Amino acid sequence: MSDSLVTEPVGIELSVIIPTFNEVANVGELVRRLETLLRGVEWEAIFVDDDSPDGTAAEVRRLARRNPRVRCLQRLGRRGLSSACIEGFLATSAPYLAVMDADLQHDEALLVPMLEVLRGEPVDIVVGSRYVGGGGIGDWDQRRARMSEFATKLSQLVLHAEVDDPMSGFFMVRREAMERAMHNLSGIGFKILLDLFASSPEPLRFRELPYEFRARQAGETKLDTQVMLDYLMLLADKLIGHVVPVRFFLFTLVGSVGVAVHLLTLTLIYRELGYDFVTGQVMGTVLAMASNFLLNNYTTYRDRRLKGWGLVRGFLSFTLACSVGVVANVGIAAHLFNDSTEWLLSGLAGVIVGAVWNFALTAFYTWKA
Template sequence: MTTASPDSISCQVPELAVIVPTYNEAGSVEELARRVAITLEGVDWELIFVDDDSPDGTAERARELSRRDARIRVIQRVGRRGLSSACIEGMLATSAPYLAVMDGDLQHDETLLPRMLAAIKDEDLEIVVGSRYVAGGGVGDWSARRHSMSKVATRIGQRLIRVELQDPMSGFFMVRASVIHACVRRLTGVGFKILLDIFSTAERPLRFRELPFTFRQRHAGSSKLDNAVLWEYLLMLTQKMIGPLIPVRFIAFSVIGGLGVFVHMAVLWPMLQWLGSGAFLLSQSAATLVAMTSNFFLNNLLTYRDMRLRGRQLLWGWLSFVVTCSVGALANVGIANYLFHEGHSGWFLSALAGILVGAVWNYAVTAVYTWKRPQTK
């Protein structure tokens, strides 16, 4: 029996891959697949759902569609979360020369895909952006607050990439695969704004065009946007400014640690005023515990948002945080107490030195023992 060599096996490589990151979109994936199939009739396409282990069964619903249509594929990520990183993973999982990214909630206008494909090919572009902020586009029924936040974020993004892109915050675009392959190792993969990440990472200005579309209402489910989106956006900008050598989680942990200094001092100072300097050890210990608790809840909400602890896990997480940070806390209190009584450095500098010593230990051990894996939401 002879075995066919890989070179002799014929297969149809899709011209366009549509990458759809999902989380709790079980009610939308079938309708999205139906619309994409109608819109891209005559195009060799594939649709790749990249699901972050949705508890509502989004991945299984998408697999049911794949059993009926081989052009539909599913990547179910377990232990990894985040829209940008999901998009990157989906874009690297296809051989298609053109890649489109769109949301799974039907708020992006899929009928724009053929125009995007024609433009990127016929005009020799590298990226085509579905824009809400060029003539003919719109944001639909957005609230005034959301619209204002988007405009501010847009202005910041434009300053970062320094090109005349009207909607750098768009999550709807088409890009040549070669652009992604050239810059993928420098992408942060942080947060929700993968388009801004691509533009700011490219070594030279990209050839682009914006096509207008109007943002639609959700087909099903609820919005994933919350105040943490702004936090992740700021982290991504910070990562871009300082480079890839410092992990973004460490940046977030450090920022929250800095806020913890203010919490610590806000507790320590009034206790010293009330109890006197003779109670410095007690006051420093109490301030350390309060600041530690504050840091735990903020890190759970923001730094480890993709691994957020809830319910009973939240209590156990706090306990593990306190226990595993006990060495750092003892060093914090011991060093601060020694400097205050023996080094004559004053209460502020003594407390600050203790905080800095404990911070390094806290980051190292909590990454291992407190937030071990993503929790089911």
């Protein structure tokens, strides 16, 4: 074969990762814009879709059949913007990785200067920023603006960098920087940029470029209470996750609420209403068990929340698991106490063993992933 027939293989230089959930009306327009904008760049767009009921994935595949730069990564039975981005990163070998929303709120024109910075300067990550000069938050109402401001302040707990818009969902990162951080990423919730900054073993060299956040084109926002709770989970995971798993921390927090419920019920029934002690203790236990179950279902396991009959089945398995926990608790405590351990220490050891037992068992049986 003559040398002239051997073409140099050219790989993808820029991969744009686009998480989607119910964005069927936006993906076509976004691809058209990228096609026009990125002429001359070896690019691809990876749509990571969480099995949107509106058929976003099918629409992306339709676009992909006429443009091989378009790819669809469809996930089944999963939700989450951050984890979608991480899986997008791992599905490509491109040296530059961008993340942007599908809803056309991010100004795609910024991808070009972002790429230029990464190509030419010793910068790990370029952030599309709404909060540096020339940037803006578009048509957000006061409430949303204040929420974002508050969340940005909170992010300082884990950020360790003077980034003005760490909550941005629009950025471009050098592959090596992502790979250095990837094993530490929490992958919880919406804030993948903050996760990257907080998970990087070395401080990220960053640059912020301003852009004006645009109004959503079609469809609706997925920002809800779940997203806010996920954000708190992310912060907690970054702060204490290396010591105890966040879910266990929440589980014990709920447990201490349960103790309060128990003692209040006991006081009310035994002291105030004059019933006998055992009735008060039994009522306290039942109420604490029920409130613990419901609270865990709405906070610790909000993402796997049980509903309908699942709620009933869940409550039964929760009570069963916790009853075994009581046996383990009392067994260990009695053994230690008989072994002449301090009574308080024995009691505490029982509580800890019981808590770990309850957590492990209910994670497996009640709120199985």
